[in-house]
Amino acid sequence: MKLAVKNELCSGCRACELICSLSQRGENNPHLAALNIVPHFPVPGIYEIKICDQCGDCAEVCPFEAIHEENGVYTINEDECTGCGICLDACPNDVLTMPDDYTIPIKCTNCGDCVLICPREAIYDADAASREEAV
Amino acid sequence: MMLYGYAGKILRVNLTEKTHHIEPLPEYMAREYIGGRGFVAKILYDEIEIGIDPLGPKNKLIIAPGPLTGVFLTAGGKTELGTLSPETGGYGDSNIGGHIGPEIKYAGYDMIILEGKAPEKTYLYIEDNKIEFRDASKYWGMECMEAEKALKSDLGEDFQILLIGPAGENMVKFACISHDYGRQAGRTGVGAVMGSKNLKAIAVKGTHSIPLYDKDEVINIGKQMFKACKEKDAEAQWSIYGTIGVTDWCNEVGAFPTKNFYDGWNPNYKNLNGPTAREEIIVRDKGCFCCPIPCGKYSHVKKEGYDVYVEGPEYESNALIGGSCYFDDIKDVAYGNAILDELGMDSISGGNVIAFAMECFERGVITKEDTDGREIKFGDIDSFKYLAEKIAKRDGIGDLLAEGVKRASKILGRGSEDYAIQIKGLEWSGYESRYAPANMLAYMTCDVGAHHNRAWAITYDVATGRDKLEGKADRVIELQHIRPLFDMLGCCRLQWVEISLELDYYPRILKAVTGFDYDMDDLLKLSEKVWNLTRAFWKKHNPDFGRSWDYPPARIMNEPIPSGPAQGKYIPKKDLDWLLDDYYKKRGWTEDGIPTREKLEELGLNFAVKDLYGV
Amino acid sequence: MKITLKALGGMKEFFPDKKEILEVETENGKNISDILKDNGINPDIVMLVMLGGKNVGKDYIPKDNEEVGLLPPLAGG
Numbered sequence: 001m002k003l004a005v006k007n008e009l010c011s012g013c014r015a016c017e018l019i020c021s022l023s024q025r026g027e028n029n030p031h032l033a034a035l036n037i038v039p040h041f042p043v044p045g046i047y048e049i050k051i052c053d054q055c056g057d058c059a060e061v062c063p064f065e066a067i068h069e070e071n072g073v074y075t076i077n078e079d080e081c082t083g084c085g086i087c088l089d090a091c092p093n094d095v096l097t098m099p100d101d102y103t104i105p106i107k108c109t110n111c112g113d114c115v116l117i118c119p120r121e122a123i124y125d126a127d128a129a130s131r132e133e134a135v
Numbered sequence: 136m137m138l139y140g141y142a143g144k145i146l147r148v149n150l151t152e153k154t155h156h157i158e159p160l161p162e163y164m165a166r167e168y169i170g171g172r173g174f175v176a177k178i179l180y181d182e183i184e185i186g187i188d189p190l191g192p193k194n195k196l197i198i199a200p201g202p203l204t205g206v207f208l209t210a211g212g213k214t215e216l217g218t219l220s221p222e223t224g225g226y227g228d229s230n231i232g233g234h235i236g237p238e239i240k241y242a243g244y245d246m247i248i249l250e251g252k253a254p255e256k257t258y259l260y261i262e263d264n265k266i267e268f269r270d271a272s273k274y275w276g277m278e279c280m281e282a283e284k285a286l287k288s289d290l291g292e293d294f295q296i297l298l299i300g301p302a303g304e305n306m307v308k309f310a311c312i313s314h315d316y317g318r319q320a321g322r323t324g325v326g327a328v329m330g331s332k333n334l335k336a337i338a339v340k341g342t343h344s345i346p347l348y349d350k351d352e353v354i355n356i357g358k359q360m361f362k363a364c365k366e367k368d369a370e371a372q373w374s375i376y377g378t379i380g381v382t383d384w385c386n387e388v389g390a391f392p393t394k395n396f397y398d399g400w401n402p403n404y405k406n407l408n409g410p411t412a413r414e415e416i417i418v419r420d421k422g423c424f425c426c427p428i429p430c431g432k433y434s435h436v437k438k439e440g441y442d443v444y445v446e447g448p449e450y451e452s453n454a455l456i457g458g459s460c461y462f463d464d465i466k467d468v469a470y471g472n473a474i475l476d477e478l479g480m481d482s483i484s485g486g487n488v489i490a491f492a493m494e495c496f497e498r499g500v501i502t503k504e505d506t507d508g509r510e511i512k513f514g515d516i517d518s519f520k521y522l523a524e525k526i527a528k529r530d531g532i533g534d535l536l537a538e539g540v541k542r543a544s545k546i547l548g549r550g551s552e553d554y555a556i557q558i559k560g561l562e563w564s565g566y567e568s569r570y571a572p573a574n575m576l577a578y579m580t581c582d583v584g585a586h587h588n589r590a591w592a593i594t595y596d597v598a599t600g601r602d603k604l605e606g607k608a609d610r611v612i613e614l615q616h617i618r619p620l621f622d623m624l625g626c627c628r629l630q631w632v633e634i635s636l637e638l639d640y641y642p643r644i645l646k647a648v649t650g651f652d653y654d655m656d657d658l659l660k661l662s663e664k665v666w667n668l669t670r671a672f673w674k675k676h677n678p679d680f681g682r683s684w685d686y687p688p689a690r691i692m693n694e695p696i697p698s699g700p701a702q703g704k705y706i707p708k709k710d711l712d713w714l715l716d717d718y719y720k721k722r723g724w725t726e727d728g729i730p731t732r733e734k735l736e737e738l739g740l741n742f743a744v745k746d747l748y749g750v
Numbered sequence: 751m752k753i754t755l756k757a758l759g760g761m762k763e764f765f766p767d768k769k770e771i772l773e774v775e776t777e778n779g780k781n782i783s784d785i786l787k788d789n790g791i792n793p794d795i796v797m798l799v800m801l802g803g804k805n806v807g808k809d810y811i812p813k814d815n816e817e818v819g820l821l822p823p824l825a826g827g
Binding site for chain 2: 008011012013014015018019021022023026027028029030031032038039041042043044045046047099100116117119120
């Protein structure tokens with residue numbers, strides 16, 4: 001499952017943020033999501049969907065080597081993470097966050113719930129899309 | 136007792152003293168009034184003193200999301216604002232979408248009550264429990280998009296903003312409150328009240344979670360609702376056009392307001408319809424919080440003389456600008472919509488007022504002496520822009536027009552009251568109803584004035600007989616209970632209205648969110664209670680309120696539609712009386728349209744009995 | 751020949767017996783508007799006639815065994 005986006009289809013609803021916070025954090029609170037919808041208004045009038053594209057920049061800078069890659073997905077090891085927060089600034093998409101009361105950053109786990117809920121197919125699974133094309 | 140789905144707190148703000156107070160939300164409010172419109176109606180009834188000036192410091196502006204606002208379901212993004220209306224002198228409310236309601240819930244509030252008047256130009260800063268009264272002089276005078284952009288730039292993009300434009304600052308009686316680059320709480324002059332309090336904006340950021348009674352069930356039902364919407368056949372068609380998609384049909388049945396509601400169709404309607412808008416101006420589908428079927432259409436409108444962005448035109452703006460002001464180019468309509476949005480004026484009332492002025496000029500009731508030597512014409516975008524700007528500044532003829540058509544026509548005289556298209560002082564929304572008795576009745580009895588939010592019944596009229604009067608009251612009453620229920624819950628009704636999402640999702644998700652075990656009949660009874668409460672509010676504040684306030688103007692009662700599919704049709708007063716008699720009887724109201732003592736007691740509104748009937 | 755009429759949106763309420771699916775017998779060459787009138791449905795309450803995801807309009811002449819969806823007016827909010 002590889003998250004990909006088509007910004008032009010996004011209507012800014014943020015259902016993706018809400019389902020992420022619910023399924024990953026157990027909280028009804030889009031501010032705890034591991035992705036972010038950024039409106040660009042009044043000009044040009046488009047929503048930018050910021051997702052974790054598993055680039056690994058966070059893992060590279062982690063001084064405690066607490067972020068590990070498996071099958072293309074980077075995950076924070078909660079026992080190894082010290083909550084130093086150095087990875088937060090390294091994220092090129094600004095989707096690594098550490099809200100108050102959190103000792104470990106919130107990071108996308110590639111669960112795909114955002115893909116399933118998006119009513120616009122603005123967030124989609126690029127792997128599934130290329131499999132479909134191949135058929 | 137723990138309340139789920141609610142923040143459990145009311146934020147009461149004293150703008151005069153620059154203080155605030157956080158009160159617990161009483162459990163009975165949540166259980167009996169639910170939220171949103173229910174909260175607005177109850178607080179206004181209890182707290183607004185008789186005889187106050189709606190633009191004075193004793194009026195209050197209530198902002199209330201509902202238990203389903205900010206929560207995981209389809210379109211849980213709606214918030215009700217309410218006040219003693221400066222335009223009508225009665226119950227005023229207005230609903231807004233976008234993202235403000237969820238943010239208020241995340242900041243930890245179920246309701247914000249704004250009282251008093253700030254001594255200086257102010258904006259209210261709310262970040263969770265940090266409440267500050269900040270200097271707004273930098274933003275005062277800015278048009279809406281510019282002001283929102285400036286505030287977000289200064290405070291952070293994650294703040295949600297409610298704001299007024301120059302029209303609200305100058306207390307134009309139909310000024311709106313704006314949000315999210317193109318959404319408004321349009322009707323009843325809520326923007327004028329905000330301006331009267333010297334309040335330019337409210338900036339909100341919230342970081343709390345909303346507690347859920349049964350989180351797994353909320354996720355389960357929410358996902359079902361999203362899936363159901365996706366599978367509806369009507370979904371794709373709706374999402375392409377949004378509400379402007381009904382323009383063709385309204386013209387084809389003669390229900391399109393035309394030339395100040397003189398006629399019932401615009402022969403150039405194909406230049407104003409959904410496909411034309413999609414092709415020529417729409418650049419983005421723009422929606423509210425968690426909505427799977429975004430109705431908002433963000434447009435880029437370029438023509439010689441202008442280059443603007445606007446969220447719209449949605450059907451109402453299309454009807455009141457394209458139809459009532461009589462344009463034949465969707466670009467001019469969109470530009471007119473942008474002008475009103477940027478100045479911060481309700482496009483329904485604004486379109487009506489400008490159309491009224493255009494007709495007055497045609498008839499010589501307003502002349503070049505009143506318009507700086509300028510000729511005012513229907514269908515002329517320069518006339519439209521000129522009038523809009525005069526109104527926003529309350530300059531010259533604009534100062535009179537800023538009062539709304541009811542008051543303006545009283546002062547202008549010369550028969551202009553006959554074509555001041557309003558009921559109870561609120562200008563008519565976008566449906567010519569002289570050949571639609573159920574819809575006419577809906578407008579007559581709507582509790583904010585001539586608006587279709589509470590009941591929209593033209594299809595019912597067409598399906599069951601447009602000349603028939605029987606059965607229409609029953610239908611209107613039914614709609615007046617179910618439609619505003621959504622405004623109490625704090626979510627959008629269009630998933631049910633437009634694509635037939637099943638109603639039984641709503642009591643189910645309400646139970647999962649709050650734990651309240653209500654079925655649909657229970658909820659509709661609570662909605663009926665609020666309906667009677669707002670009617671009682673009108674009577675409490677206006678001793679002569681009654682049947683006479685429900686009538687439309689003379690044009691609607693006496694003039695047959697001159698052309699088009701509904702040519703020759705109108706509803707004479709004797710038939711309007713028949714409809715009202717039937718309606719009042721079925722509602723349990725007196726012949727003068729006042730809830731009886733028995734009806735008030737049946738609904739648990741005993742506290743209103745004393746106000747209406749003495750002891 | 752036979753065609754199927756499907757009630758979309760709020761149309762069900764205005765179909766005979768409030769059914770969602772109506773199979774009707776009709777003649778070749780008749781358009782949707784006339785077929786509706788023949789079956790006691792007022793064509794004025796139909797806003798869109800959907801076939802294969804596209805609006806074909808009330809003047810459309812259906813072929814044997816086709817299924818069209820009928821949508822009433824969007825209630826303008």
